[in-house]
Each structure stands twice: as C-alpha cells, then as structure tokens.
Amino acid sequence: GAVVSQHPSWVICKSGTSVKIECRSLDFQATTMFWYRQFPKQSLMLMATSNEGSKATYEQGVEKDKFLINHASLTLSTLTVTSAHPEDSSFYICSARDLSHSNQPQHFGDGTRLSIL
Amino acid sequence: AQSVTQLGSHVSVSEGALVLLRCNYSSSVPPYLFWYVQYPNQGLQLLLKYTSAATLVKGINGFEAEFKKSETSFHLTKPSAHMSDAAEYFCAVSDAYNTDKLIFGTGTRLQVFP
Numbered sequence: 001g002a003v004v005s006q007h008p009s010w011v012i013c014k015s016g017t018s019v020k021i022e023c024r025s026l027d028f029q030a031t032t033m034f035w036y037r038q039f040p041k042q043s044l045m046l047m048a049t050s051n052e053g054s055k056a057t058y059e060q061g062v063e064k065d066k067f068l069i070n071h072a073s074l075t076l077s078t079l080t081v082t083s084a085h086p087e088d089s090s091f092y093i094c095s096a097r098d099l100s101h102s103n104q105p106q107h108f109g110d111g112t113r114l115s116i117l
Numbered sequence: 118a119q120s121v122t123q124l125g126s127h128v129s130v131s132e133g134a135l136v137l138l139r140c141n142y143s144s145s146v147p148p149y150l151f152w153y154v155q156y157p158n159q160g161l162q163l164l165l166k167y168t169s170a171a172t173l174v175k176g177i178n179g180f181e182a183e184f185k186k187s188e189t190s191f192h193l194t195k196p197s198a199h200m201s202d203a204a205e206y207f208c209a210v211s212d213a214y215n216t217d218k219l220i221f222g223t224g225t226r227l228q229v230f231p
Contacts, residue, residue, distance in 0.1 A: 004160075006160070009158075032217060034217070034219075041224075042223065042224070043221040043222060043223045043224050044161070044207070044219075044221045045221075046218065046219070049217065049218075091158075093160050093161070095160075095161075097217070105151060105163055105166055105216070106217075106219065107163075108153075108160035108161040108162070109160045110158075110159045110160040111158065111159060111160045113158065
C-alpha cells in the first residue's frame with residue numbers, strides 16, 4: 001500500500017535554531033501534501049496544505065514566516081520551523097494523497113516529535 | 118462548517134468485550150467520514166471510511182461503523198476487543214466535494230484490560 005515517510009522521527013534542538021522536517025511519498029506521486037500539528041493528548045490540527053510547484057495554503061492563525069513549506073517535487077514536501085522556541089514543541093504529522101486515486105483518503109506519515117529546549 | 122464530536126476521551130473495556138467509540142458530526146453538505154487509529158509516537162492509520170455508498174462500513178482489524186444520517190452519527194464498533202486494539206482513535210469528517218480538508222475529533226483513548 002501507499003507509504004508516506006517522515007524524517008526525522010524525533011529531533012531535539014536549542015531554542016533559536018531552525019528545524020527542517022521532510023515528508024516523502026515513497027510509492028506514489030502527490031501534488032498535494034498536508035501538514036498537521038498535534039499537541040499532547042489532543043487532536044490533529046491542519047496547519048497548511050502544500051502544493052507542488054506553488055505556494056502553500058496556510059490555515060488561519062498559522063504563521064507563514066514561522067512555518068516555511070516547500071513542495072519542490074511530486075514526492076517531497078518540507079516543513080521548516082524557523083527560529084524555534086519551546087512553544088513550538090509538538091508532534092508534526094504530514095499526509096499525502098495518491099494522484100492516481102482521486103477518491104482515496106490521505107496517507108499519513110509516522111510523525112516527527114519536535115522538542116525545543 | 119463541519120465539526121466532529123467524540124463522546125468520551127477515554128474508554129476502557131475488558132479483552133473480549135464489545136468496543137463502542139462514539140462519533141457525532143455536523144455538516145451542511147454531504148459528508149465523508151473516517152475513523153483513524155494512532156499508536157504511540159506514530160502517525161494515523163485508516164481503519165475505515167464512509168463515502169456515501171453503503172451505510173455500514175467494514176474496516177480493518179474487525180472494526181466497523183454505521184453511518185446514521187438521522188442521528189448524525191458514525192460510531193465505531195468491534196465485537197470483541199483485543200489487547201492490541203489499545204490506542205487512540207480519531208473520527209474525522211470531510212466535505213464530499215473537497216475531501217482534502219479533514220476535520221478531526223479530539224480523539225478517544227481505548228484501554229483494553231486482560
């Protein structure tokens with residue numbers, strides 16, 4: 001079945017640094033990928049929709065300059081948390097939809113746990 | 118606007134007992150409904166989905182859910198719980214005309230006791 005890979009799975013870094021998270025669709029192409037954020041014991045909140053070859057669409061309240069999204073190919077989207085602070089610590093999950101199966105649901109990656117010290 | 122309400126943030130059952138996880142939705146357009154399972158430190162795995170075909174939907178791992186329009190519900194059930202079913206379960210809704218945007222419920226943590 002379709003697989004979405006996220007890397008890294010866990011990252012710890014100092015406050016003020018920037019962190020890049022990769023989301024790859026391994027066996028299908030995806031013009032659209034989605035980035036979610038999940039706080040402990042809470043639900044997933046859609047942050048932005050990543051569109052291949054164009055600008056991402058951000059949900060209300062999500063800082064575009066804080067969370068930079070790049071979708072340079074049909075199989076890779078990246079989320080960069082710039083100048084990360086402790087309040088950015090969270091579980092970030094990406095998902096992607098298989099282009100060739102328009103009625104199929106999104107496939108989720110295993111998530112990236114980000115801890116900012 | 119769409120929303121999902123999951124009643125009960127925690128559900129505990131004995132191994133072999135019936136599992137019932139509740140989900141009610143609100144949608145002004147025909148909805149698509151989903152149940153996902155999340156194991157610790159992992160992403161979401163699709164259990165089943167309703168996309169306006171059969172109202173009783175069978176999924177993986179013995180789970181099923183019934184879409185009841187009159188009750189705006191999409192409860193998840195499994196006749197006999199296994200220890201391996203212990204996880205977080207999320208109900209989600211999307212617009213039938215725009216399936217990209219998923220709205221998730223707050224989740225229900227299922228505990229299974231031996």
